[in-house]
Amino acid sequence: MKRGRAEREAPGEHLVKELKWIHGVLRRDLNQLRRLADEVDRGASANRVQATVRSLQTRSPLWQLRVNCLSWCRLVHGHHGNEDVRIFPALRRANPALIPAVNRLEADHRRISDLLDQVEALAKLLASDDRPETRKRLILALNDVRGGLLAHLDLEEATIIPTVRRWRNWPR
Secondary structure, X not given: OOOOHHHHOOOOHHHHHHHHHHHHHHHHHHHHHHHHHHHHHOOOOHHHHXXXXXXXXXXXXXXXXXXXXXXXXXHHHHHHHHHHHHHXXXXXXXXXXHHHHHHHHHHHHHHHHHHHHHHHHHHHHOOOOOOHHHHHHHXXXXXXXXXXXXHHXXXXXXXXXXXXXXXXXXXX
């Protein structure tokens, strides 16, 4: 008897696909942050910068699924919070060899959270303080978010996917 595709997949493959979908959306939005940093460097107005940061709220499919989210930054905070509370403890239990990687991923979450807060604050500050120093700080913060989050997503996928593939359901 022929087995269906779903029966041939690893038990947690649907979880891996969801994780990769979320990461794909984040990577797409991080490309927008790179473009925004370039625009800030070329003298984009404070209104333009704030509008672009706000657009991450309204155009991101993840935000649209979570109507109550106030900003893209909060969306990332929420995703990381879910991993910290639900996924990472389950990973530690399921595969103790992942503990060092999970510890690093959690530390990344704290660092990225601080960077996201910094981007939000600097984008607002630019409206009243449009000096080259403010622009430079915003450019650096945007680039730090992008680089840090891309490296984090790559590490997360490389380390946890084999274990997640074996899960039948998200951990509780």
